[in-house]
Amino acid sequence: MKLHNISFNNLRRRKAKMAFLTVGLVVGIATIVTLLTLTRSMSADIERKMDEFxxxxxxxxxxxxxxxxxxxxxxxxxxxxxxxxxxxxxxxxxxxxxxxxxxxxxxxxxxxxxxxxxxxxxxxxxxxxxxxxxxxxxxxxxxxxxxxxxxxxxxxxxxxxxxxxxxxxxxxxxxxxxxxxxxxxxxxxxxxxxxxxxxxxxxxxxxxxxxxxxxxxxxxxxxxxxxxxxxxxxxxxxxxxIQQVVEGRLKAIDQFKRFSYAMTAVVVFIGSLMVFVTMMGSVNERTTEIGVFRAIGFRKSHIMRIILVEAAVVGILAGVIGYAAGIGGARLALPFMSDGKALHLVVDGGLAGAALALSVLLALLGSLYPALHASKLDPTEALRAL
Amino acid sequence: MALIEVTGVSKSYTTGDETVAALRGIDFSIAEGEFVTIMGRSGSGKSTLLSVLGGLNRPTGGTVTIAGVDLYALPGERLADFRSQRMGFVFQSFNLIPYLTALENVMLPLAISPWKPAEKQAAAREALDRVGLSGKGDRLPSQISGGEQERVAIARAIVNRPAILFADEPTGNLDTGTSNRMMELFRSLNEGGQTVVMVTHNPENCSYAERTIHIRDGVVEAIGQGGGGIA
Structure with a gap:
């Protein structure tokens, strides 16, 4: 039994709550991956066309x-x-x-x-x-x-x-x-x-x-x-x-790119807020439990570690699923973004890594304050021992 | 030599303009290997006293010394370390972690110890064995009875062989038969050399103790022998 076992067991045995949090993050990450993949694919297509033009x-x-x-x-x-x-x-x-x-x-x-x-x-x-x-x-x-x-x-x-x-x-x-x-x-x-x-x-x-x-x-x-x-x-x-025609399209792509980045920022904000609210709710539900941890000698850093490990695991899971879902979404949406011609889907490892990192970062960021709050809980209040 | 030395301990709470004194100038000592019950009515301050003794609640005044260590003079997280190494707690509602099995609950205090996994497993199985639950280690708290939950809570409190076992109304939620069996368990642990400090409002529990500290309105009303009689 180590601290991470507590985190894993909580995730394993409180599936519904963690599934809710994971799905929320998955939707966010998938949206970002879809938008960025579409933008990249369309830009690559334009560049290719310009070379063949x-x-x-x-x-x-x-x-x-x-x-x-x-x-x-x-x-x-x-x-x-x-x-x-x-x-x-x-x-x-x-x-x-x-x-x-x-x-x-x-x-x-x-x-x-x-x-x-x-x-x-x-x-x-x-x-x-x-x-x-x-x-x-x-x-x-x-x-x-x-x-x-x-x-x-x-x-x-x-x-x-x-x-x-x-x-x-x-x-x-x-x-x-x-x-x-x-x-x-x-x-x-x-x-x-x-x-x-x-x-x-x-x-x-x-x-x-x-x-x-x-x-x-x-x-x-x-x-x-x-x-x-x-x-x-x-x-x-x-x-x-003659490039003016192409530039017009590039401008449209650029606008779509900006829209994607703006959407990404919004999703990041909403994602962290959602993680924050869910983790805060989870911490409040676990007040007694955290009181027990403190009473039996867990340090504040131990409490934080338990909560942040949970967040990181959810982040990794959501990152992997979100990336796969995002690429799937882009594959489905791509035919509607081209003028009847098949576009090449740009899939690169960099975006996969970035999606994973973003997902973990979102989960950790959103959980940082709840973890800090949990670590500062007064064990007597937590146990309602008074 | 006294294991626990309580000197002039007071604790007050301020709510708005009102200050309530929960403890007022408490003095007593507990020897190593003793079984002491703290008794008093609801609101007398007995649970507050237990939390102060257990290093969970900083007193407004006075000192609590355990094995020569002034508890509240310990810096930062050293107090948490002290609790982890020297104290075990049994709570009224047992407070088992619902998503951990009985064995995992017992191992909980060892999660932050440097012991090897096999040593942790062995210690937890031994503790479960001592409370008579060796066959139910893989059950979740929701899958065992109230009495069994209490036993798991006791096993968790003794797994790292602490110097002192603190128990807050451990039989408060149990029927008479189960209560008696639990008190027998506490007695046997005490006979094995474990110092036990128990808060209770049930006079019958005091018969298991060597001494009973009676608390009323935040002061020690009397210190009597086990069985509730005042010396």
């Missing part, structure tokens, strides 16, 4: 007129062939202060051409850079390997009735369709891609590009700074950050 900086020629497109519908007078950027100027992109954050630079030249009896938009790209940026592209066949090959968007292939291996004549030159893009749901579906120098020659735009997409490594990259730096290096161009 492709271009997040767009460099276009400075134009005086306004774009006459809306929702992918062109109303004529499209300005893609009005002005271009000199290809030789692009070398400066790699000289900006944050050049290490640049993962790919993909210049493009655009122009309308007649092919297969239809007007199509021909895009000249550097295939290695393009593929690095657009990792979601799925090519049936192969990507073009030489100047005589081209890649066709799914919609364009349908309209032009093309299959892999077919040939397509553009301005008197024959090209082999080396691959067809799987449907992307973007403007890429309607385009015909060829190697950049080939397109420049066909369109009569040698040494010039219509726009440049730049992909920056996103986790923590200073997009706004990079935009500024590029704009300074490339006067006469318009540099804009």
């Amino acid at each position: 492709g271009a997040n900086i767009l460099i276009t020629p400075q134009q005086n007129g306004l774009s006459l497109t809306y929702g992918g519908i062109s109303l004529g007078g499209v300005s893609f062939d009005q002005t271009e950027i000199k290809e030789s100027d692009l070398a400066v992109i790699k000289t900006i202060a944050n050049h290490k954050n640049i993962s790919a630079v993909a210049p493009k030249v655009l122009g309308g051409v007649q092919a297969g009896g239809h007007q199509v938009l021909l895009v000249g790209v550097q295939f290695p850079q393009e593929l690095k940026m657009k990792q979601w592209w799925k090519v049936f066949g192969e990507t073009p390997k030489g100047p005589d090959e081209l890649l066709v968007g799914s919609e364009a292939a349908k309209v032009l009735n093309l299959m892999t291996g077919d040939t397509l004549d553009i301005k008197g030159k024959s090209f082999k369709v080396s691959g067809i893009l799987d449907e992307t749901g973007s403007q890429d579906d309607s385009l015909v891609f060829v190697d950049l120098p080939v397109a420049q020659r066909i369109l009569g735009k040698e040494g010039r590009v219509s726009l440049v997409e730049v992909a920056a490594l996103c986790s923590g990259c200073p997009i706004a700074d990079m935009v500024q730096q590029l704009a300074e290096k490339l006067p006469g161009t318009k540099v804009s950050a």
Whole structure:
């Protein structure tokens, strides 16, 4: 028989009371774990998407007129062939202060051409850079390997009735369709891609590009700074950050994060209050018992130890169950937090340890005053010996 | 030589503007191995006196010396240590811990001792054996009778072989037959060399004692021989 045996026996034989306290703490810890896991999973998802997002900086020629497109519908007078950027100027992109954050630079030249009896938009790209940026592209066949090959968007292939291996004549030159893009749901579906120098020659735009997409490594990259730096290096161009869309979502996540922290603070407060009230009630119920402990020679520190060991055991139990329940809750809630796409649940040992530590800390904090109060009980009053 | 020396002990309580003197100038001594009963009516101050003797209730004035140690001059928690090593208590309501078995209740005072677990078990089983409850160590207090609970309480009080056994109305909640058996148990413990100080309002219990201290209105009215007769 040691002091902790008294604590364990009390917990074991007063199950209902201790279950109430444990359940209360479990709910608190589970709520915190669910909120934090959801926040982390959503943040991780956004970061992952940003890395896969492709271009997040767009460099276009400075134009005086306004774009006459809306929702992918062109109303004529499209300005893609009005002005271009000199290809030789692009070398400066790699000289900006944050050049290490640049993962790919993909210049493009655009122009309308007649092919297969239809007007199509021909895009000249550097295939290695393009593929690095657009990792979601799925090519049936192969990507073009030489100047005589081209890649066709799914919609364009349908309209032009093309299959892999077919040939397509553009301005008197024959090209082999080396691959067809799987449907992307973007403007890429309607385009015909060829190697950049080939397109420049066909369109009569040698040494010039219509726009440049730049992909920056996103986790923590200073997009706004990079935009500024590029704009300074490339006067006469318009540099804009596509990241604004992502930032909007990040802002929402940040707000959710703040909400989670606020909720955590509230739960911590309510949790300690609940432990305090329950433990205080338990101490008051055990006045006689504590009087007996004191009468038979237990020191104040012994009384405190008995109560705090009980609290710690409840805290450990609630921490473990609360973490498991919290992860379960997050798993259930996650599908409702994503836009129909499956999110990856971020489960890490750090949060498990923190949940356990928080649970024990809450239990100990809430029990500290009741334990102190119990240790100071006058044994004569406790025994009602007078 | 006296084991317990009580000199000029007084105890008063203040409630609002009113001060009530529970004990007034108590003097007596108890020898080692003696069986002494403290008798008096309800409210006479006998239980207060017992709590003062047991180091549980600091007197307003006077001294209590046990085995040469001035009890209330002990610093901090040393008084608790002294209680743990030298005293055993049997309470009127037995005050067993409801979630501990009889054996665990008996072992309770040893929870803070440096003894090995096996030694604690052996001492507790021996104490239960001495009170005739060797077969009921694994029962909870709610699973045994009032008399058996009292025996467990006595076993708990003697498990660490204290110098003095204090008992506060130990037969107050028992029927006559069980009371007599309990008093026989106290007598046999005393015959084994245990000093017993018992508060009671039952004159029959005094017949087991060597001396009876009569308390009335907080003062020693008389000190008589066992059996309640005043010398």
